[in-house]
Each structure stands twice: as structure tokens, then as C-alpha cells.
Amino acid sequence: MNSLEKKVAKYFGRKYCVITGSGTTSMNLFFRAIPNKGTVMFPAITCIQAINSAIFANFKISFSDVSINDYTMNFKNFKNALNPKIKVVVPTHTFGHSSEIKKIADYCKKNNILVLEDATQSLGGKIGNKKTGSFGDASVISFGHSKIIDCGNGGAILTDQKKLYLSMKKYYEKIPSKIKNYGKYLIEYRKNYYSIRDRIKNKYLFCNKILKIQKKYKNLFIYKANKSIEKRITNKFKDIKTVVKKRNFNHNLYKKNLKNQNIIIPKINSKSVSWRFTFLVKKNRDILIQKIRKHKIDISCWYPSLHYLKNYDKKKYKNSIKIDKGIVNLWTHQNMKEKIIKKNIKIINQYL
Numbered sequence: 001m002n003s004l005e006k007k008v009a010k011y012f013g014r015k016y017c018v019i020t021g022s023g024t025t026s027m028n029l030f031f032r033a034i035p036n037k038g039t040v041m042f043p044a045i046t047c048i049q050a051i052n053s054a055i056f057a058n059f060k061i062s063f064s065d066v067s068i069n070d071y072t073m074n075f076k077n078f079k080n081a082l083n084p085k086i087k088v089v090v091p092t093h094t095f096g097h098s099s100e101i102k103k104i105a106d107y108c109k110k111n112n113i114l115v116l117e118d119a120t121q122s123l124g125g126k127i128g129n130k131k132t133g134s135f136g137d138a139s140v141i142s143f144g145h146s147k148i149i150d151c152g153n154g155g156a157i158l159t160d161q162k163k164l165y166l167s168m169k170k171y172y173e174k175i176p177s178k179i180k181n182y183g184k185y186l187i188e189y190r191k192n193y194y195s196i197r198d199r200i201k202n203k204y205l206f207c208n209k210i211l212k213i214q215k216k217y218k219n220l221f222i223y224k225a226n227k228s229i230e231k232r233i234t235n236k237f238k239d240i241k242t243v244v245k246k247r248n249f250n251h252n253l254y255k256k257n258l259k260n261q262n263i264i265i266p267k268i269n270s271k272s273v274s275w276r277f278t279f280l281v282k283k284n285r286d287i288l289i290q291k292i293r294k295h296k297i298d299i300s301c302w303y304p305s306l307h308y309l310k311n312y313d314k315k316k317y318k319n320s321i322k323i324d325k326g327i328v329n330l331w332t333h334q335n336m337k338e339k340i341i342k343k344n345i346k347i348i349n350q351y352l
Contacts, residue, residue, distance in 0.1 A: 004234050005156075008141075011237075012134045014158040016165035018172055019230060021223035023120040023142030023155035024049045025175065028222055030116050030138050030157055031057035031088070033167035038087030043073035043099075044305045044320035046092045048207065049221060050118060051306060052214050054088075056222065062086065063307050068319040069267045071278065071327070072099035075107070080316070088114045093122035093132050094303070095329070096148070096275035097268045101135045102127060116140065120155070123148040124244035125273035132273075137161060143233050146333070148243060148273060151232035153178070154225055178223040189217045203308040203324075211309065246334035247274045250341055254330060257345045259352040263328075276302075280326035288351050289328065295347050300329045 001009065001017060009017035020026045031040070031054050040054045044063040051061055064081035067074040073091045078100075089108055091101040105115045115136035119125075122132040123141050133139045138161075143154035159165050179185065192213055200206045214221065251274035255265060264280040281288055285301065292299050305320035314321060330344075 002230075004230050004237075007234075007237065008156050009158060011240075012131055012139070012158055014134060014139070015160045016162065017156055017158045018165070018168055019225045019233065020155045020157065020172065020175070021153055021178055021225045021229060022144055022221055023140055023147075024053045024221040025223060026140040026142070026155035026157040027053035027090075027116065027118070028056050029168045029171055029175070030140065030164075031059055032171045033164060034088065034114065036087060039083075039085040040088045040090060041078070041081060041086050042090050042306070043077075043092050043094065044307045044317050045071050045303050045323055046090075046094055046118070046306065047120075047303060048210055048306060049214060050090065050092070050120075051309075052211065052218075052221070054090075055211075055215075056218065059088070060085075061309075063312065063317070063320075065317045065319050066094075066323065067100075068322060070097040070099075070269075071095065071266060071323055072097050073104070074100045075103040077319075078104050079107075086113060088116055090116045090118050091136070092118035092120075093125060093272070095278050096122045096125055096273045097266060097278075098122065098125060098127050098132060098272045101132075105136050120144075120147065121275040122273055124240045125269075126271035127269065128271075133158065138164060143229075143236075148247065148275060149233075149236050149240060151229065151236055154229045154233050172224070175222060175224050176219065178226055178229075179219045182220070185217065186220055189213070189220055203304055204311055207304060207306060207308045243334045244273050247332045250274065250332040250334070250336055250338075251277050253338065253341050254332070254345065257342065257349075259349045262352050264326075274332040276300075276329040277332050278327060278329050280323065281328055282326070285326050285328060291351050292348055295344075297344050297347065298331045301327055302329055303327075 005017040065077040091099040117136040117139035119133040120142035125132040138159040143151040254277040305324040
């Protein structure tokens with residue numbers, strides 16, 4: 001390991017770390033290093049790039065429903081979705097909300113199921129006295145665009161298992177370098193992405209179109225870390241405590257000051273870190289978002305329930321569908337000024 005990898009491993013209390021070009025690359029590296037392919041279980045509410053990291057490594061995918069309380073995979077829904085074909089489970093701390101990973105990991109260890117902890121949105125969070133990013137057979141973090149520590153690019157895969165680490169190192173050598181004209185192709189990808197988002201309202205078609213376009217632009221998501229990426233991570237990694245403190249401060253401004261009669265705020269672990277301030281709107285979510293966007297406020301409605309990828313039985317994804325229809329995300333970035341957030345809250349409250 002180089003000095004940065006040692007520093008990141010030490011922070012998480014892990015033995016081994018591989019720094020990569022992105023969180024997606026890190027996840028893909030784990031899946032490529034596993035000799036026995038099969039099915040990977042993800043929560044239905046998660047980033048679609050995570051799904052492609054497994055598909056790129058020739059895994060099949062399945063989904064569990066999530067908790068309506070915090071929008072993450074919990075033990076009950078994990079058990080309900082389990083089947084003999086599943087070789088890997090990916091508990092995900094979506095939006096920074098801590099999942100029930102300890103319960104899930106303990107069960108999986110007894111039943112020979114691998115666990116990849118997705119901590120790409122929860123850097124700096126804790127479950128009890130353990131950091132998110134320190135659970136499971138391996139854990140993945142991200143330093144990509146808009147993440148807790150935003151370096152533009154970069155990710156890491158961590159483990160305590162030497163055999164797994166050496167296998168991931170071997171496959172890492174086969175991963176391509178970051179493509180030339182990366183910025184140009186990223187703009188092209190985003191243009192296509194937002195065109196699909198704005199044109200296609202059918203969830204099945206939307207999810208599959210996005211999955212397909214990410215395969216087309218695979219080289220934007222899977223690549224090695226270069227010296228520039230490593231330098232940015234090195235410079236910013238030391239700021240984790242300060243960043244987490246400010247993000248959680250911003251989160252609490254929303255929590256304390258938004259009118260709550262027409263929204264449902266999730267119940268999250270007090271040691272979670274805020275990637276976004278999220279809540280469910282009881283009715284007319286899309287109309288609310290349109291009105292707020294007219295004021296140039298960053299607001300979104302991630303994520304769609306990914307059970308739509310294969311039109312799974314909607315009865316098994318009641319919570320995910322409810323979240324899909326009602327969720328709203330507001331930025332809690334550490335550079336946002338308190339007066340701007342309070343101004344935005346006043347505007348948002350006009351429509352709640």
C-alpha cells in the first residue's frame with residue numbers, strides 16, 4: 001500500500017486499502033475479485049451506478065425493500081428478499097443514513113454470504129463506536145462529485161482479508177486509466193442523462209435507459225486513480241471531522257425550521273452523517289419541486305425504486321415505491337452558508 005492507502009486504512013481500522021478512480025470502480029474491483037459469480041442483493045433505493053458495478057463483473061442482481069423509517073436496507077427486508085442464489089449482499093448507507101449492517105453482516109457470516117458495505121455516502125458516520133466503512137468482508141467509500149469529501153473523483157475499497165486484497169490488487173492492474181477528454185465525455189453523458197430524465201416518465205423505461213447509457217459510457221465510471229486524484233484526496237482527507245460537523249449542522253437547520261405538517265422526516269441514527277437532508281412529501285411532490293426550482297434552489301428526488309428495472313412484484317417493494325413517489329433531497333454541503341439555508345427554508349415553507 002502507498003502512504004495514502006495506509007492512512008485511509010488506518011482511519012477505518014482496516015488492514016488493507018486500494019485507492020481507485022471512483023466509488024464505482026472500487027465496487028467493481030470487489031466483484032471482479034470474487035471467483036464464484038451469482039446474484040447480488042442491493043436495496044431498491046440506491047444509486048444505479050452501484051448496480052452496474054456488479055453487472056460489469058458478470059453478476060446478476062436482485063433487490064430488497066427498504067425501511068420506511070430511514071430508507072435503507074434493514075434486517076427484516078433483507079431476510080424477506082434472501083434466496084439461495086444470492087452470493088453477495090450490499091447494505092447501503094443511502095443519503096448518509098446508517099443501515100442495519102451489523103445484524104445483516106452477522107447473519108451473512110454464519111451463512112457464507114459475502115457482505116460489501118456501501119459507505120460511499122456516509123464517510124464520517126458511525127454506528128455505535130465503529131465508523132461506517134469498517135463493516136463486512138469489504139467496504140467501499142467515494143471521494144467523487146458531491147460526496148462527503150468531494151475530490152471530483154476517487155474511491156477506495158477496504159478489507160481485512162489478505163487473500164481478497166491481493167486478488168483486488170491483481171484485478172486493479174487490469175483496469176484502464178482515466179480516459180482522455182474525460183470532461184468532454186462527461187458533459188455528453190450528462191446531456192443524454194437529463195434528456196432521458198425529462199422525456200421518459202415510465203419508471204421501467206427510465207431505469208433501463210439509464211442502465212443502458214451507463215454501460216455505453218462505462219469508461220467514465222471505471223478507471224484507475226492518477227496522481228492528481230490521490231493528491232486531492234490526501235489534501236482533503238484530514239478535513240473529515242470539520243466537514244461532517246458542518247454538514248450535520250446544516251441538516252439540523254432544515255430539521256428544526258421546515259414546516260412538518262405535510263412532510264415526514266426519517267428517523268436516523270444520531271451518529272449518521274448528512275449527505276442530503278431527505279424527507280417524504282405527503283402529496284404533490286413533483287409540483288412542490290417545480291415551484292421550489294423556480295427559486296434556483298438545489299432540490300432533487302433521488303432515488304427511483306430500482307425494482308422497476310425488471311418490473312418485480314410491486315407488493316414486495318411497498319416502502320421503496322412510497323419513497324420513490326414522495327422523496328425530496330436538499331443539499332447540506334459544508335460550503336453552504338447558514339443565512340442561505342435559512343432563506344431557502346423560508347421559501348420552501350411557503351409551499352409546504
